[in-house]
Amino acid sequence: MTRSRRSGQWMLAASLPLLLSSCALAPVPLSTTPEQLPSPAPDAPAPPAAASFGLPSAGAIDYQLGGASEPLPGTVVVVRDASEQAAEGILSICYVNGFQTQPGELDGWLENAPEALLRDEAGTLVTDPGWPDEVLLDTRTAGTRAAIVLHLTPTLQQCAEHGFAAVEFDNLDTYARSHDALNADGAIALATDLVAAAAELGLAAGQKNALELGARGRDEAGFTFAITEECDLWSECDLAREVYGDQVMNVEYTDDLRGSWSEVCARGEVPALTVLRDRMLAPPSSPDHELAHC
Numbered sequence: 628m629t630r631s632r633r634s635g636q637w638m639l640a641a642s643l644p645l646l647l648s649s650c651a652l653a654p655v656p657l658s659t660t661p662e663q664l665p666s667p668a669p670d671a672p673a674p675p676a677a678a679s680f681g682l683p684s685a686g687a688i689d690y691q692l693g694g695a696s697e698p699l700p701g702t703v704v705v706v707r708d709a710s711e712q713a714a715e716g717i718l719s720i721c722y723v724n725g726f727q728t729q730p731g732e733l734d735g736w737l738e739n740a741p742e743a744l745l746r747d748e749a750g751t752l753v754t755d756p757g758w759p760d761e762v763l764l765d766t767r768t769a770g771t772r773a774a775i776v777l778h779l780t781p782t783l784q785q786c787a788e789h790g791f792a793a794v795e796f797d798n799l800d801t802y803a804r805s806h807d808a809l810n811a812d813g814a815i816a817l818a819t820d821l822v823a824a825a826a827e828l829g830l831a832a833g834q835k836n837a838l839e840l841g842a843r844g845r846d847e848a849g850f851t852f853a854i855t856e857e858c859d860l861w862s863e864c865d866l867a868r869e870v871y872g873d874q875v876m877n878v879e880y881t882d883d884l885r886g887s888w889s890e891v892c893a894r895g896e897v898p899a900l901t902v903l904r905d906r907m908l909a910p911p912s913s914p915d916h917e918l919a920h921c
Contacts, residue, residue, distance in 0.1 A: 680793050680831030682852050682874050683718070685899045687920050690878050692722055693908035699918075704876060704900060706795065706854070709782050713790035720833065720854070721786035723779065725796030725821050726814065727761040736762070736778065743774040745808065755804055763801050766813030776820045783825055793831035795854050796821050799844070800837040811840060818848035838866045845870055854878070859897050860885050868898065876900035881917050892921035 686703030695711040705714040706722055713719035728736050728744070736744055745753040745763040755761045765771040786794050799818060802809035814837070822832040826849075834840075834850040838858075844850045852874035858864040859879055867875045875898040884891060888903055905917040 680851060682876060682900060684873055688876050688900045688902045689918065690902055690904050690908055691910070693913075694910035696910045696912075707791075709786050709789070709791075709794075711789065713792075715790075718793075719791045721789070721791035721794045721830070723782055723786065723794050723796055724761070724798060725775075725779065726764050726766070726798035726801040726817065727755055727758075728764070730758075730760045733760075733762060740774045740778040743771050743778060745805070747808075753805065753808065755798075755801070757804075763805055763809070764817075766802070766809050766817045769816075772813075772817045772820055775817060776824050779821070780824055783828055783830065786825075787828040787830055791830065793833060793852070794825050795833045795835045797835050799835055799840075803837075811843075815840070815843050815847050818844065818850070822849040834871075838863050838870075842870050852876070855898075856880070857883065859891050859894070859901075864896050864898060873899070877902075879903050880906045882906050888919055897921065 683703045687699060687701045688704040688706075689698050689702050690706045691698075691711075692706065692708055695707050695714075698705050698714055698717055702714075702717055704718045704720065706720045707713065708722050713721075743764055745765040747753055752762045755763060764775050766775075783794065796818065799814055802811055802814045818834075825832045831851050832849065833852040833854050834844040834848070835854050836856055837844065838853075838855065844853075851871075853867050853871045853876075855863065855867050855875060855877045857879055858867055858875075858877045860883060864875075864877065867877070877898045877900065879888075879891060879897070879901065881888075881903060882905075884903075891897060891903075901921060903917065903919040905915050907915060909915040911918075
């Protein structure tokens with residue numbers, strides 16, 4: 628599940644002990660090479676062109692990572708988890724945790740791509756300090772990046788099979804929470820490989836947060852749109868538009884607004900495609916569900 632990383636409102640206490648020390652990380656054995664990545668069969672039909680993807684200029688959007696539900700009338704874009712089906716008749720974007728493990732999926736990584744998991748000098752798995760059920764993925768070498776892409780390819784295939792038009796790769800900014808074990812260059816290198824893997828399946832790819840990277844996500848990795856969290860709260864909406872123009876959608880959260888929602892809307896700084904959601908993105912069946920548009 629997605630969440631704003633910088634708000635300080637971790638759903639698990641940030642005071643939990645960090646598994647990563649400031650010492651250098653030990654090298655990892657590499658068992659996967661780029662040559663092992665799957666490629667289309669020679670007679671396979673070409674996938675639809677991801678370059679044709681584009682966000683609409685206006686309309687309601689919904690961010691449904693807490694559970695799929697029937698979108699409200701007038702909704703033009705829906706984001707759902709890769710395990711869900713795309714919203715029928717509505718442009719749908721598939722959520723994939725591209726730089727950390729998803730909760731509940733660590734065993735699969737340990738079995739099929741153990742070299743892709745970041746470990747400290749003692750060999751201990753390194754977790755996100757705010758989300759210790761998510762292990763950071765190792766973006767430091769071509770081999771580990773290839774292992775990540777290989778492991779995530781079935782998920783991308785599932786996105787395509789479920790009718791999604793694009794994918795967002797969450798946690799591009801994992802390097803900023805790694806105590807300098809990872810860096811932006813490794814993140815961009817993995818993003819480039821993930822965007823290429825998505826394009827092979829006809830999926831466009833969007834940058835999630837990490838606006839401090841400037842235009843690198845667009846120019847180097849190949850992202851064609853952006854999904855931001857709380858760009859109004861962090862005064863980053865203009866920065867997102869500088870890079871991606873009107874190809875930006877934004878989620879603000881009810882528990883951390885800069886003023887009231889009406890004040891946010893009145894300032895007129897958020898992208899046209901902005902939604903207000905509860906922090907845990909609960910479905911309408913939950914009493915915690917909140918959703919609003921300007």
